Amino acid sequence: MTASTLDIDSARKVLDAQPFAALVGTEITAFGDGAATLVIRIRPELGQQFGFVHGGVLSYAADNALTFAAGTVLGPNVLTGGFTITYLRPAAGTRLRAEATVTGSTRRQAVVHCEIYAEGPDREPVLCAVAQGTTRTVERALGA
16 A cells, blocks of 8 residues: 555554554544544543643644654555654643644655644634654554
8 A cells, every 4th residue: 555545544444453542532534635633532531630631642642643644645654753742731622633734755754743722612722732743654564
């Protein structure tokens, strides 16, 4: 499978193969053309002591969104090389939305930007965190 044949259904299969994604409750809602969007329903188990979403959940969302966006240009065999995240505001509401976009790529790596929003039914989305990272292709088939 190449980047040009990777579609949202294939991306959902990759996500479904991640036990941690199932634990968190991650869904992929957009995938293609150098971008990907993941959503996570906010529930008490994802919180920290003040009732906000734990920073580890935001980091996970950024990491996975970055890699899925890179997969749209590099193909399915990609892993995160590293990323930085800046927390801007506490995350609360009913769901998180992580939107990632490739800002540049070569044949084997991509640089990706991600914004994470907290959403609720009675308010505008709130930008909670921004991240930037790199991904690299790997010489290992999925499931191997």
